[in-house]
Amino acid sequence: MFSVDGTQDVYGELCELLVAGGYFRARITSLSPFDKIAGGLAWGIQSSREAIDVEFIEDANIGHKIKIGENIEAALCNMNCPFPLAAHQVQGLDFPQIFPVVQWLLKKVISTREENARALREHADLCFKRSMGDVLTEDLAPRTELVPKRVYKRRNLEEGFQSAEDHVLSVLLEYGQKSKLLAEVEADKTEEEEAEKEALQQLEEAELDKLLELMGSYKAAQKLTGKDVTAAMARDQQSIDRYSELFQERELLLRQQREAEEAAKNASAKLELRKQELVQDIEAQLQALQAAQEEYAGATAELEVCNKAAEQAERRNARIRTEIERIGGDLDPKRQEALRILEGLLKKNEGLEQEKEDVIQKCRKQLQAWKTLLEEAKNDAPQAENEHYRQLEEQHQEEHEKLQELLHKVAKQNRAISNTQRKIDTIPTRAELVQYERRFVELYDQVRWKFEETKQYYVRYNTLSETINYLKKEMDLLDSIHEKCEQVLGTRAAEQLPAVIQQTTESVVASKNRVVNKLQAEKQSTQTLSDMCNTLLAKQRAYFSGLKEFQEECNKNENLKSLLEKA
Template sequence: MDQSSTATLSHRHECMQDITKLLVDAGYSRAGDMAAGEEFDKVVGGLSWLITATLTTPLDISLPTLLEATSISTRIALSEVLHYTLLKMDLPVEISPHQIQGVDAPVLLPVVRWAVKNFMEKRVASGDSILGGGGGVEFTKYYDKGFGGLFDGEEIARNVEEMQERYKVRGRKYRFKGSQGSETEEQKVHRCLLEYGEKMRSYRGLRGGEGGGEEGGSNSDRGFKGRKKVSAFDKQLADAQKVAEEEEKALEEARERMAAQLMKNSEELNDEDVAGRGGVGGLVTLGRGEIGVANEEYEKLREKMLKERKDRDEKKELFNSRKLALEREIAEGQRLLDKNGGEVSKAEKARAEMQRMRTEVQDEKANNAKISEELQNLSEIEASSGQKDLLKSLWALVQENEKVKKDEKHFKEECKKKMDALTAALQNMGDDHGGQSEEEKAKMQEIENMHAKISSKHDKVRQLLAQRNLQVASTTRKIDDVPTRMELIQYERRFVELYQQVALKLEETRRYYATYNTLDSTRNFLSKEVKLIDSITNNFENAMKTKGSQDEFLQQFEAILKGVQDSLSKQDGALKKKQEEVSKKETEYTSVIEDQRKYFKLVKDFQEECNKNEALGAKIGEI
């Protein structure tokens, strides 16, 4: 193997490693688990995974099809599907289906890079849309006016009142009197629920929930009635259900009596008690000091709320007064506007012009501020950078570039001025041409002739250059038409595979034809045998009646046997001939195998001699 082939294989191996690393980094971990011989499955599977994750429509390549892609036709079909899909995605790299099928790693590497880049961009865009779309949807469930009205004073107050009303603490409705130390835990819970207008509910027994036991019981009763025979377990279950229902009913009655007894020792609270004492009275489990602190905090909160309400009322009154004053000013201005329409229109124009100038000034100030801020940022970056020398040289180059631009602009202006002056001088010379002397006319004619010669020479040189460019383009096209070594190797490989496929198909077709011919011959022989047996069976009784018919029957039978023996001898001869041909082919095959072995041995010896020659050449070069 020469050095160029070794370098090509090494480059292909490096590109294949880069492709595997790109696929694994992108998330296709299966590429790292595949063996070295599964390069086609690795590349096609990775590209299919990337394209499927990027496109909205799935790719028509399934995993079983990819795993069973052992034949050439299946690989070609998969390669064509991938090639068509990549072209639809505007692939910037030129690629052919045979390069995908042949796993041309140097060509496939930029394709995989482009597919991974599209996949990462799609992933980032999808993540941003998912993260950015959740909050707005949840917010618009309750507020459909957007953010504009949320910062209005009245709107804020209304929203706060709505939230307080929605999430306010439910107040107590009753207060119980009497001692509470002898109550059980269940009685304390029941009393606490009654204070806030709730009742305890029972969920015991086999009812499965409130109101569900009676329905379940009736259904079970109907089930028992519908049966002719009831098992012992069903009877026990029905008895247990009845006992549970009775216990539950008794428990509910006891709790009703407990609730009635507790309600006798209770008193209903009014709004003042709820507002004043209810908030602090609910803290009965706290100590006396904590109750005092809570009461002080409540008073402070109440004073703060009253003060805020008072400030809000004052602001509202101030707003209404300013609104009335502005309405009066607007009415006065409208009256003056109707009185002095022309002057007002001029004033409006002047005001609009002044407003426009102010806007331009503000824009210029904003641009100046933005430029100053960018300069400040650049200065900070320059101060904090570790490459100050490089930045200084870059800044000097930028200044030099600006200076060159200014010089170029100045030079163009000077050239334009000189051209105008020369044009005017030429025009004056044309006007004064009638007054020139013969000597000046001859000199001018000589200059024009020289200019014509130089122009014709320049045109000839341009024509020669154009012809040379055409020749170069034609030669380049011819060079491009000649396939490279890698392309020739791929073509040879494809033709060999195609030849093998055609040879296999031809051999299979020949086997089918041979099988068909054999079966057809067998069918013919069997048909003849059936006809012969039927003829013997039909004519046997008639042939056995007389001596002459028996002799004739035996003669016919002997003729039939002779014909069968002749046919058998002919088939044996054909079989022997085929066996001789097979033996001859085996001998030829053995001879060819021996020649191939000798050829491989000679090639190996030649390679060893070439290696020795290269080593001797290297030693001679060193000497």
């Protein structure tokens, strides 16, 4: 049995052991010893990859603590813990019994961590090898990469370029790369656009051929003169810039045209959808009116955008037409053919613009018609609808009041159920009563053992105290005899000294005999009580044996009754 100081020492060692293992909640001074110890055991079990169902509650009652102890006991049994630990020992904080279990758990946690680290390391190596391969292969050796190689070289480096685009194109040609101005043109264009693309590609190839004529081989660049390069670069440079601008404007115009067509289609689809919604939702005319107004505002905004886009397109068409007429006489037959293609595309664009205007006018007429229809529907709404809405509102209010009453009743019933549940929880169950009984028996045994130990200490103290008293009396007697002997040796009283000593000796012997008789009486009483205890133990064994036989007979009786009922 540990003393109070020894128990506190063991508790301190337990806390230090848990903190060293990684359970740092044991440092919190505000936690109770039960929370620290039970939490440390649960943490150790969970860290050892063992399942445990524990729910901690601040200031838990004895029933909840016993339940936690039972869960910990079951988990330790599943882990094959070599040190037995009962639930009442966890609840009663039996530190000497808990200490070896905590030591074993921490060893288990450390071994589990090592296994996890090893498995994680192997998994990381496997993933690295799958993605990167063997690190010692030649994949990590220095590799030479392909670098651009110069094929052509400008002969006259002093002259500049008309634009940055020409500079980029020239540099790309020096390294053997031909830039395509039509790389971003979509693949799903119409036949006219494909024809336009082919014409522009031919023009581009012709210009590239001219640039290549101005370029020489990188090795034979010194054979050309600077005058040739200057003449080649200055040739038709202005025409190239104009065609590039025309192509960019045409591409922008086509993109805006597609956006305008999509906007018109979206507006028409929205109006048709709005028509269907009005037919289906005639009972909600007020809400439909508001939605139609919002739709009208959106369509008006889209219409304004379309008008602006059309005006911009017309201005661009006029500018392009003027530019074509201006440069038409200065071009060769091939480029005039390309310009005729562009003129045809512009005429087609004008036709599309006219169709777009027709669609917009049609959308405006439909929008005005639907707006008129909505105004008529709003003005001609029958009074019956309003009465119907009012009745629905009243019915909704009544149902809402009934719902509130039912909710109040449900809340009241829930409070009653909660009160009943709390009262039921205050009544201990059979398992709790068994635990209480077991704990009371253990507490009784502990108190009885403590009482017997204390009683033995008292008996030993009393015995030693009496022994000391007798020794003191003996010393006092011997001292008095010694003093009197010195005083009476030379006097007449010396003759009476042996008689006095004899009388004292007889009194001491009589006292000794009384103590011996008392000891014999106590031994006799102890023997009698021991015989009575043995007799009671025999009766208890007979009682338990009879009770066991009675239970077996009761079980047999139940089995026979069940067999008779089945028969």
